[in-house]
Amino acid sequence: MKKFEALGLNKPLIDAVSDLGFENPSEVQEKAIPILLENDTDLVALAQTGTGKTAAFGFPLIQKIDSSSRTTQGLILSPTRELCLQITNELKLYSKYVKGLNTVAIYGGASISEQANQIKRGAQIVVATPGRMKDMIGRRMVDISKIDYCVLDEADEMLNMGFYEDIKDILANTPEEKLTWLFSATMPKEVSVIAKKFMHNPKEITVGTKNAGTSTVQHEYYVVGGRDRYPALKRLADTNPDIFSVVFCRTKRDTQKVAEKLIEDGYNAGALHGDLSQNQRDLVMNAFRKKQIQMLVATDVAARGIDVDDITHVINYQLPDEIETYTHRSGRTGRAGKSGISMVIVTRSELRKIKSIENKIQQKFISKKIPTGMEICEIQLYHLASKIRDTKINEEVDGYLPAINDVLKDIDREELIKKIISVEFTRFYNYYNKSKDLNTTDGEGRGERRKDRNSRGEQSSNGSVRYFINVGEKDNYDWMSLKDFLKDTLNLDRDAVYKVDVKDSFSFFNTDAEHTENILQTFSDFKVDGRFVNVEVSKNPGGGGGRGGRDRGRGGKGRDRKRDKRRDRKSSYSKSEGAGNSGKRRSKRRDGFF
Template identity: 70%
Template sequence: MNKFQALGLNDAILQAVADMGFTEPSDVQEQAIPVLLKDDTDIVALAQTGTGKTAAFGFPLIQKIDANSKTTQGLILSPTRELCLQITKEIQAYSKHVRGINAVAVYGGANISEQARQIKRGAQIIVATPGRMMDMMRRKMVDITEISYCILDEADEMLNMGFYEDITTILADTPETKNTWLFSATMPKEVARIAKKFMKSPVEITVGTKNTGAENVSHEFYMVNARDRYQALKRLADANPEIFSVVFCRTKRDTQKVAEQLIEDGYNAAAIHGDLSQNQRDLVMKSFRNRQIQMLVATDVAARGIDVDDITHVINYQLPDEIETYTHRSGRTGRAGKTGISIVIVSKSEARKIRQVEKIINKKFIQKEIPTGMEICEVQLMHLANDIKNTKINHEIDPYLFSINEVLEGLSREEIVKKVFSVEFTRFFNYYKKTKDLNTEVNAQIKEESGDSTRYFINVGAKDNFDWMTLKDFLKDLTGLGDGIYRVDCKDSFSFFNTDTEHKDTVIALFEDFKLQGRDIHVEVTKDTRGSGGGGGGKKRKGGGRKSGGFGGNSDKRSSSKKGEGRNRSERRGSNTSGGKAPFSGKRRRRDRD
């Protein structure tokens, strides 16, 4: 016997199940469907996002609806336009073999009169956002006084968004005889209050543990300085060439800003938030589902309608204000039995929030370090090798092989391989070869606060033809500390650097009477890293000094605070100035701007 058939579903719905390729019910479907079909009861079902909740209430609702009556019998409330449309489409798919069933989506941003006309023509099921439903009720465009079923989907998120009063007002206008089915990922106090006030002895179904994360999602966090957050995001993307992700920000402004930065830096990204029109949001989501977008930057509200399979990573660019919301975010990946990764980028001051999230999801986070530039280069090089290996040969080039072989005559196989890879790898290597280790930066800050690291001021800078790397090399060689020199920050006429505190006396003594090309070089302990200190400068040098590139070395003064990490736009994208393709970016193409 078919496992869905064993749940008690009728032939029409079973046919739709077969059409959609469903083979086995999910846990929440297996538990909820028999209860809802057998009894006229209220139910509270707690299950994570992506576990098949829509089918869990959609199948029983369709089977219980009287298709011969045009009266509205079922009302489904959902938090966002996207989710409202998604549920409506799924209800329509589930009921395709049931003649006469009509489901209408009611949401803001669309013509309210047209939505009212669709309901008037006969809509047994209305799927609505609370705000638009309230508006239609005030205008007396809809009658829900005779409904038999009211479903609250993503109840916790609706309440997080401030819809408590709207929901209670809507429920108060429905008959007491109706059944209320409440589906939620978490069970905060407000959801429990709704259940207590409007539901009668509800059956409670819990898939997993309350408020926990999905079992097949691993949780990682990366600690960086707050100013390095965007650079960390880019490195995580570059370290995962096949990334297909949702990046969460707290505000619409940050969402738009991060998306624009990613696009400008050559990534295949887009933003989705409440300030976009419905048409814009639809276009973005279509591109994301078609994988034309690899990094979708979203607010929590807008993301409620993202129902896309195979998302590899959820990246919390910023943790949500409400820690419980993290469960919803992480539920975007690891769907349909597949594995996923939820990443949090945190500053040191936010680290305590990780412990709070762990308590809520009942899972431990793994702390990882941001990949270094050379680690990313290795990943991208091997990714390119696999791409070449797996590329299907285009035999249209066969007529040109003789000419190609003539051009390459005299080159060994090894030389050809090196040259082919260098075409792409050189651009990527040039970008990352001078980038800082972001982990060293934050670890040094932690050491400073504990007294284990000391920050120094030195009166040389960019005017002396130093950049951070040549200054670091100069200090490493001079002090003999090697990688014991870190957090080098090169300003215009002065700079800063760190060593472990145990080397403080040695460093200060070394520069007590130190001259470079006849000029006194001063070093002193400081806590000022904002560039307000004085000192240094002198006349601008013209080369000379050390052959290895210290004083008078690299005079490349990049003003790249917007781009970050000191590479300009053409370097990031190579010679391709029109397409915006990042080195080794694979499918990471800039989306069309229509």
């Protein structure tokens, strides 16, 4: 892989790259930057969200701009305010050593006169949302008649949001001889129309496969009854105690309702949708970036501005109407080389959509079961033990220890540990002890059942065994690297290890029973970097909420879709301003205690 220096960037940009800690360019940067620096050409670049597209067009644009002139030379159009601000901030970081270069953001929800004044003071690069830019052109507050470069970022999403006419009107005010660079995650026919109408013999680069999903994301689906979507969502969250996720709903109404219910149940949740004021949106996004919100419930439009690299999960509470939208959703996780997981909660009537998405993104979904109550209890028990182990001691407690020791003097060590764990664990156990199975059979054919039993946690003819292992994310493992580690250590085929579920400081995985003796013997006295790695058979063999499973079975006949729609219409909706807060812990019962 080339270094940034080999791409043709000048010294001010290389210095900025060094300050930002970038080492090697991403694939889209390695392909796009030399083309844009060496040629005066239009460009169509197809790459998933999170692959570094802003730097791919930002570095060449900054290097080509004449910073000694105050004329607006570059226009970047993006679909949302959040993305507009994100691009602007990144360009300012990239151009920190370029004297005189000024980048201004233009978006709705802020003072239009102040934005106009910023442009008058000199803005070589303008980053704008289509609606506000069109408004300012109409008021003659901005002049883009002399620009040299126009960038259409997230072009597919701008068109999905209905900005086609705005984009046409904006481009009509730009010079014919400008260069146009179009960046998009997918290439639907509407984007092709834009490319043909406003671009001249563009070069095209594709990162991965056209319209395909990113390889760092694993796709899973869970089949439940229509009434069980919300309980299923809570169980998926409880199975991943350190979850940092975006939960997607189709409508603003459902987004608000789900967020309110999560907050009421004690989860750190917030809502992000178009009915919130700009101030409310800013508060929610700031809380999410600081991880004060762990579950951000959002509509597709509102989520376009989310640019956070360490999102662990995307949860599709409802599937979108358009397959391209699913690609954008799943692209929220697995960014910047990290792995992620995209979960889909579906009813049987929606199973045919899974196959359509598979064909589009060219990746297989894995059929998973909603975890049982006892599986969740086990995961939360280990998580609590890990939290106690890793908690930093507050020396301020020293003054209270003599009295505390006096209270606990008659309790031995083992009983004391049980009591400490039981303080939190008992209420969790009591809630889930007799909880029902939320899973619905997915109607797969006979030929697929046997193939997919293990990926769904069922007993095969050889049996499926679930194991606990005392390494996790803190040891720099994710589901992919842990699966590879186990495969290599145990000398097994990659498919022999499945349902790999990585938590903060521990993990679970499954194999067929024939491998159990070998696994337990291998890890009986096994060290990695001087630390013992222990494996033991889990008390709950199902392992429904994990990652790294085998290929799914195919869906069969579904229920009447109208029935679920009628249920949705019957559900009540009450909007509250509190849906954007971080969800303080309630004293009442909740599913996710830790």
